[in-house]
Amino acid sequence: MTETVPAGPGTADATAEVAAMLARCGLPAGPYELAYLAAEYPYLKAGIDMLYTVDAAKDADPALRFRAGVPAAR
Amino acid sequence: MPTPPTLTEAAAALRAGAVTSVRLTEDALAAADRLDGVLGAYLARFDEYALARAEQADRELAAGTDRGPLHGIPFGVKDVIAMAEGPTTAQSTVLDPRWAAGRDAPVVARLKAAGAVITGKLSTMEFACGMPDPSGPFPVPRNPWDTDAWPGGSSSGTAGGVAAGMFLAGLGTDTAGSIRIPAGFCGVTGLMPTFGRVPKSGVVPLGYSLDHVGPLARSARDCAAVLDVIAGPDPGDPDSVSVPYIAPEFGGTLDGVRIGVVREHHFPDDADPALAPAFDEALRVLAGLGATLVETTLPYWAETITANFVTMGAEALAYHRANLAARWDDYVPSTRLALARGALATGADYVQAQRVRRVAQQALTRLFDDVDVIAAPTLGIGAPRYDAITDAAGNISVDAESRFFFTPYWDCVGNPVLAAPMGVTAAGLPLSMQLAGPAFGEARILRTADAYQRATDWHLRVPALAAVQGDDR
Numbered sequence: 001m002t003e004t005v006p007a008g009p010g011t012a013d014a015t016a017e018v019a020a021m022l023a024r025c026g027l028p029a030g031p032y033e034l035a036y037l038a039a040e041y042p043y044l045k046a047g048i049d050m051l052y053t054v055d056a057a058k059d060a061d062p063a064l065r066f067r068a069g070v071p072a073a074r
Numbered sequence: 075m076p077t078p079p080t081l082t083e084a085a086a087a088l089r090a091g092a093v094t095s096v097r098l099t100e101d102a103l104a105a106a107d108r109l110d111g112v113l114g115a116y117l118a119r120f121d122e123y124a125l126a127r128a129e130q131a132d133r134e135l136a137a138g139t140d141r142g143p144l145h146g147i148p149f150g151v152k153d154v155i156a157m158a159e160g161p162t163t164a165q166s167t168v169l170d171p172r173w174a175a176g177r178d179a180p181v182v183a184r185l186k187a188a189g190a191v192i193t194g195k196l197s198t199m200e201f202a203c204g205m206p207d208p209s210g211p212f213p214v215p216r217n218p219w220d221t222d223a224w225p226g227g228s229s230s231g232t233a234g235g236v237a238a239g240m241f242l243a244g245l246g247t248d249t250a251g252s253i254r255i256p257a258g259f260c261g262v263t264g265l266m267p268t269f270g271r272v273p274k275s276g277v278v279p280l281g282y283s284l285d286h287v288g289p290l291a292r293s294a295r296d297c298a299a300v301l302d303v304i305a306g307p308d309p310g311d312p313d314s315v316s317v318p319y320i321a322p323e324f325g326g327t328l329d330g331v332r333i334g335v336v337r338e339h340h341f342p343d344d345a346d347p348a349l350a351p352a353f354d355e356a357l358r359v360l361a362g363l364g365a366t367l368v369e370t371t372l373p374y375w376a377e378t379i380t381a382n383f384v385t386m387g388a389e390a391l392a393y394h395r396a397n398l399a400a401r402w403d404d405y406v407p408s409t410r411l412a413l414a415r416g417a418l419a420t421g422a423d424y425v426q427a428q429r430v431r432r433v434a435q436q437a438l439t440r441l442f443d444d445v446d447v448i449a450a451p452t453l454g455i456g457a458p459r460y461d462a463i464t465d466a467a468g469n470i471s472v473d474a475e476s477r478f479f480f481t482p483y484w485d486c487v488g489n490p491v492l493a494a495p496m497g498v499t500a501a502g503l504p505l506s507m508q509l510a511g512p513a514f515g516e517a518r519i520l521r522t523a524d525a526y527q528r529a530t531d532w533h534l535r536v537p538a539l540a541a542v543q544g545d546d547r
Binding site: 018022024025027028029033047048052054060063065 | 283312391410415419427430431433435
């Protein structure tokens with residue numbers, strides 16, 4: 001049976017890059033998952049690159065939370 | 075009373091002696107007996123517990139002890155939220171069954187203290203991020219308006235169950251739209267409160283900085299009644315805040331209310347043809363109630379959606395990475411694909427996403443200097459049929475449809491948003507409108523939605539299968 005993989009520029013470079021990132025996290029993705037994510041990756045990468053072009057964010061404090069003092073366990 | 079009643083109607087009927095909690099609960103359980111084999115809303119039912127709680131509610135109300143509008147009301151809880159009466163599964167075989175065993179999440183404890191009759195735990199899609207898996211051990215949730223269609227997710231069981239009268243309200247969670255998407259597809263009202271307004275302790279995390287717990291019910295008034303009970307800080311959730319929640323005064327008019335109307339990005343050419351006319355009609359109703367309409371745009375739309383994606387991916391992968399590495403095949407394929415996306419961004423990307431969130435949040439705050447409420451469609455389409463979102467290998471995916479989901483922006487900025495039914499497609503499937511407010515401005519959007527719902531009846535319409543159930547009672 002065929003499986004639907006999103007159409008996109010899932011180039012050999014993207015496939016290799018995605019495979020490396022998944023491997024670095026120890027995620028044993030199969031060929032279908034690798035192809036799927038490789039097809040998406042160029043669009044995700046373009047979106048992430050766009051985050052770095054937001055002028056107003058150059059001096060923005062990130063919305064991270066860390067406060068001294070130990071909160072109660074969840 | 076119409077069938078099934080709204081929470082607010084049922085609460086009034088209880089106090090008028092027109093119905094008992096036991097009767098309401100028996101009716102809700104009967105609806106589940108009749109319909110849940112098809113709809114797949116429940117993962118676990120607590121019938122005996124619920125009937126005992128209903129009897130207790132009737133005794134208390136008869137004795138003059140009134141715990142408020144949820145007292146004696148059949149209520150459902152999404153199965154990522156801990157409840158002592160049964161295990162939390164997150165609809166996964168991966169989650170340790172001992173997770174939060176025997177404990178109530180603070181929101182559940184608050185519901186119990188308010189006298190709610192919790193009837194069971196509800197379908198959620200695996201870890202609130204996968205898709206239904208017909209080959210797995212859990213039911214495939216179906217939409218009460220078209221049982222061949224997806225009910226939306228991940229709060230699938232809560233939305234479907236409310237629409238079908240299996241309970242009168244329920245809890246969901248929203249990290250990228252998981253309250254509002256199913257509310258929209260199932261024709262019910264869903265409220266994502268401000269981030270931190272409702273504690274998420276005792277909830278299986280998806281995105282630590284994005285997860286919101288909130289109600290789904292028939293009406294805005296119903297949602298307001300639930301929010302009044304579940305709002306407030308809890309020491310177990312460091313993100314929860316002690317900003318007082320003041321319940322809205324429902325006036326019915328919108329004189330002086332400025333509504334920012336958002337069209338940009340919300341009307342793609344291939345959106346459902348009924349969407350634009352339905353939205354225009356909803357705006358006409360709001361203007362007729364006295365609101366002033368102002369065309370506006372949402373700042374940093376694309377950037378904020380990307381920031382949500384990066385943030386959720388990273389936070390979810392941090393939680394799941396060890397299990398993914400060890401038990402990859404135990405996850406539903408769509409879930410592991412969604413979680414693996416978190417590996418595709420760097421730590422710097424994550425921090426940059428948080429900087430963009432701050433910028434978007436500040437820009438949005440400025441926008442709310444000029445408007446009181448923002449209105450936009452929730453979704454660009456009616457509920458997709460399963461056969462349209464299932465590939466030849468049997469994988470169910472809405473990745474292609476997700477561009478019609480206009481919800482993740484709001485999770486990322488943390489503002490409160492309510493999704494309300496506003497019409498139907500040509501096929502009779504619900505369409506939905508979002509009403510968003512400034513941070514901690516829930517009362518404002520609830521009041522606006524209530525005024526809209528007084529003037530319309532979309533939220534009162536019930537699927538044919540639920541109406542049949544009512545006629546047979």
